[in-house]
Amino acid sequence: MCSANLLKVLLCTIVLNQCLGFFNQPQGTEKSEPDDCFCQLEGKIDECNCKIDTVDSFNNVKIFPRLQSLLVKDFFRFFKVNLRRPCPFWVDDSKCAMRYCHVEYCEQNEIPEGLKGEAKPATKYTENGEDDCDEHTNLGYLNTTISEKAQLDIEKWLAHDQAQDNFCVEEENGNDSEYVDLLLNPERFTGYAGESAHRIWxxxxxxNCFRPKNTFSFNPYIQTATLNSMCLEERVFYRAISGLHASINIHLSANYLLSNKHGLSLKDPKGEWGPYLEEFRTRFSPESTNGEGPHWLRNLYFVYLIELRALAKAAPYLEREDYYTGNASEDYDTKMAIKDLLSVIKKFPDHFDETTMFKGTKEAEKLKYEFKQHFRNITRIMDCVGCDKCRLWGKLQTQGLGTALKILFGGQFDYDVAGNLRNRKEMQLKRNEIVSLLNAIGRLSTSIYKLDDFRQMMR
Known part of the structure; x- marks a missing residue:
């Protein structure tokens, strides 16, 4: 009897201590799920002197809002791209996996007068002439319609360009290249997945990425623990590609089709789009990425600093551009917005330091050549993406990063002691390169901003 009473007393004591421990626990120290904190990054960014919380604050408060207002300007919203170039490496006829997008411009009275003669029948009717408005098409549907006036203005912009020297595969030349309005074709989840998407990455x-020597693995992602066995230039290349990949995955998680999650009509052409935390966890949590997800997120900050440094280095050049579209008022506003953005970027204390790379020897020159050729191959691989919208944004962001690398490691901007550009012909940027560079940093900036949203959702 005494033993039974003693056991009851012990059990009560244990329960009481647990309750007291719970109520006395400081606020904010509750036990979390293992992956609840994986995107709460901190400390110094690899290969840089800057800390993550410094970049978070700088981007979210100063850079992100400026880019959001700049990239809706006409000069930056039209991107010329060739989406018909065949894949040079393999035969691929894959398409987006989901078919929920509504076909636009189904009715004749919905098509602008200047575009009626150019509209393709497939965008309006089925082959037997019946209205196809209610049928589903690829979720990655690309709206390539631009008004007649915009087409004429674009021809003037092209004549206004005096560019040379291209780092990436040419996008704007050739009969198959066309201008795309980026605001009508936002980057978001398209359902493009499976073997085709996996084969790209x-x-x-x-x-096309440098690999640790004397190692071989079928796993495409290099384990972070082995990166230090590679030289600086090889690590920079891998971290830049990994950061770009992470940024794209954040965009898809932050702009996900939610309609089928809430029982809404999937025939709605606009759908309901927004952040989907489970998709973000799948792409980045340690449990689903063999512990590498948080490192991939850190690489996002690294490639952001690379492109930020390129903008700072090219600032005297970019400040002298006209940003010509034919609309004098908007062109002036665009130029002032660029100057404002660059003035903020130049004050940032810890840009990426490209002067530590490719120093001195013939071996360094050989490595620099390989660096460039590897990246050019990656821009060619974008022609193998089986979803038009994914291909568009893949091409734009790789060209933007390629333009940043061209600025950092290509020709030189010839400045005098006062910081003024002596000779514009020493290095020139084409309009498409400037558009892709600013839109690419805009995508990275958005990723860092959205990453903070996902942190709040996890809390």
């Missing part, structure tokens, strides 16, 4: 990592 597998080819980029396994065949």
């Amino acid at each position: 597998r080819t980029i990592y396994l065949e």
Whole structure:
């Protein structure tokens, strides 16, 4: 009897201590799920002197809002791209996996007068002439319609360009290149997945990224613990590609089709789009990425600093551009917005330091050549993406990063002691390069901003 009473007393004591421990626990120290904190990054960014919380504050408060207002300007919203170029490496006829997008411009009275003669029948009717408005098409549907006036203005912009020297594969030349309004074709989840999408990234990592010597793995992603066995230039290349990949995955998680999650009509052409935390966890949590997800997120900050440094280095050049579209008032506003953005970027204390790379020896020059050729191959791989919208944004962001690398490691901007550009012909940027560079940093900036949203959702 005494033993039974003693056992009851012990059990009560244990329960009481647990309750007291719970109520006395300081606020904010509750036990979390293992992956609840994986995106709460801190400390110094690899290969840089800057800390993550410094970049978060700088981007979210100063850079992100400026880019959001700049990138809606006409000069930056039209991007010329060739989406019909065949894949040079393999035969691929894959398409987006989901078919929920509504076909636009189904009715004749909905098509602008200047575009009626150019509209393709497939965008209006089925082959038998019946209205196809209610049928589903690819979720990655690309709206390539631009008004007649915009087409004429674009021809003037092209004549206004006096560019040379291209780092990436040419996008704007050729009969198959066309201007796309980026505001009508936002980057978001398209359902493009499966073997086709995996093959794109597998080819980029396994065949075009530098790998640790004397190692071989079918895993395309290099384990962070082995990166230090590679030289600085090789690590920079991998971190830049990994950061770009992470940024794209954040965009898809932050702009996800939610309609089917809430029982809404999937025939709605606009759908309901927004952040989907489970998709973000799948792409980045340690449990689903063999512990590498948080490192990939850190690489996002690294590639952001690379492109930020390129903008700072090219600032005297970019400040002298006219940003010509034919609309004098908007052109002036665009130029002032660029100057304001660059003035803020130049004050940032810890840009990426490109002067530590490719120093001195013939071996360094050889490595620099390989660096460039690897990246050019990656821009070619974008022609193998089986979803038009994914291909568009893949091309734009790789060209933007390629333009940043061209600025950092290509020709030189010839400045005098006062910081003025002596000779514009020493290095020139084409309009498409400037558009892709600013839109690419805009995508990275958005990723860092959205990453903070996902942190709040996890809390």
